[in-house]
Amino acid sequence: MPTTVVISQAQGKNPAKQQLEAELVAALSSDGNVEVSLVPNLYDLAADHSAMQFLRSIPGDVIVLSWLFPRAARWILDRQNVRGHEGVSLLESKSDDEESTDESPARKNGNGRHGPDDTKKNGNGNGNGHGTEPDLRPVPNRKVYCLDLRDHSDAKVYIDEIRRIANESSMPLFDLFSFLKTQPQPERLEKYLRPLDLLAEQKSATSLDDDDDVPANGEVVRRRWYPVIDYSRCTNCMECIDFCLFGVYGLDPLGSILVEQQDSCKKGCPACSRVCPANAIVFPGHKTPAIAGADGEVGDVKIDLSRLFGAPSAVELAARERDVELVRDGRDTVGLSIGIPKRLKDKPKKPRDELDDLIDSLDAMEL
Ligand code: SF4
Numbered sequence: 087m088p089t090t091v092v093i094s095q096a097q098g099k100n101p102a103k104q105q106l107e108a109e110l111v112a113a114l115s116s117d118g119n120v121e122v123s124l125v126p127n128l129y130d131l132a133a134d135h136s137a138m139q140f141l142r143s144i145p146g147d148v149i150v151l152s153w154l155f156p157r158a159a160r161w162i163l164d165r166q167n168v169r170g171h172e173g174v175s176l177l178e179s180k181s182d183d184e185e186s187t188d189e190s191p192a193r194k195n196g197n198g199r200h201g202p203d204d205t206k207k208n209g210n211g212n213g214n215g216h217g218t219e220p221d222l223r224p225v226p227n228r229k230v231y232c233l234d235l236r237d238h239s240d241a242k243v244y245i246d247e248i249r250r251i252a253n254e255s256s257m258p259l260f261d262l263f264s265f266l267k268t269q270p271q272p273e274r275l276e277k278y279l280r281p282l283d284l285l286a287e288q289k290s291a292t293s294l295d296d297d298d299d300v301p302a303n304g305e306v307v308r309r310r311w312y313p314v315i316d317y318s319r320c321t322n323c324m325e326c327i328d329f330c331l332f333g334v335y336g337l338d339p340l341g342s343i344l345v346e347q348q349d350s351c352k353k354g355c356p357a358c359s360r361v362c363p364a365n366a367i368v369f370p371g372h373k374t375p376a377i378a379g380a381d382g383e384v385g386d387v388k389i390d391l392s393r394l395f396g397a398p399s400a401v402e403l404a405a406r407e408r409d410v411e412l413v414r415d416g417r418d419t420v421g422l423s424i425g426i427p428k429r430l431k432d433k434p435k436k437p438r439d440e441l442d443d444l445i446d447s448l449d450a451m452e453l
């Protein structure tokens with residue numbers, strides 16, 4: 087009974103990444119227990135792209151390998167209605183607190199530990215770390231495994247893990263041909279099951295700029311930039327919708343926050359991730375691991391320390407980033423006057439801790 091494995095391609099044409107993808111495809115294509123498919127970068131896929139339709143059509147367990155933090159990949163898929171219980175990988179995730187300067191950000195334990203199955207934070211099984219607005223959406227009875235291709239350079243590590251998962255999986259046989267018959271353009275979807283052909287086709291498309299559109303399977307995939315909400319953390323506090331002045335956020339019929347107009351977000355700007363009190367907003371392409379989906383906090387301690395040296399707080403930085411985008415749009419800046427004072431005003435004062443003592447000591451020294 088084959089297991090469905092989906093490899094989400096890296097953005098750009100990094101030879102090492104392409105090599106790893108090719109090795110995985112080659113090894114898994116000859117494995118009778120696995121159906122491997124190669125799709126463009128998950129983050130860049132529009133909802134109506136055939137690869138996303140393909141992903142939504144997979145009825146059983148699925149293993150997704152991408153060049154993204156697992157938490158980011160998981161919630162990108164969730165937004166596109168590719169949902170399931172979190173499958174736990176036994177692969178080690180490389181931890182690294184340093185910020186990266188290239189397109190492969192440093193990472194810190196991005197193993198997707200906060201999926202819908204997470205009971206560590208509030209113990210209610212709904213996965214909402216703050217316990218105020220549990221994610222009540224039904225979760226299909228299957229598992230979604232997200233593996234980070236940046237963690238290991240050896241294809242064998244992933245192949246062994248995929249085989250381990252496939253062996254323990256009880257997923258139903260994916261009836262591919264029945265599915266393809268129901269699709270308006272079966273030849274396109276079929277291509278996702280012939281990844282070696284797709285790899286060759288893309289290798290020959292050398293005239294394209296790395297940062298521009300990439301043809302995939304006859305369809306254009308543009309690089310995109312938009313926030314992804316981690317609903318295991320989101321408390322539905324609405325600070326993001328108050329803060330964003332570009333119409334990106336909206337509400338679903340039940341009043342839950344959602345990223346409604348993904349492509350209205352301003353490329354390269356992560357401002358709202360800095361104002362989210364739950365660290366629930368992920369920009370998978372950002373170079374800062376905590377913003378790109380690694381576990382950890384976006385602001386707090388690091389920002390507090392940076393203030394010692396006169397750097398702006400996370401919220402001040404977010405306001406500046408927002409102002410830059412407002413000016414680019416020919417609008418007036420608003421600074422801290424819109425969208426953020428509510429949280430600052432309402433934020434309960436934390437009990438004194440060692441950091442406060444440190445700051446007081448430094449103040450006393452009049453540095
Ligand atoms: S600010 Fe964060 S926690 Fe609040 S609604 Fe937005 S994503 Fe959810």
Ligand code: SF4
Pocket residue numbers: 313329330331332333334335350351352355356357358359408
């Ligand atoms: S980054 Fe800026 S434009 Fe994009 S959603 Fe956040 S606040 Fe809105």
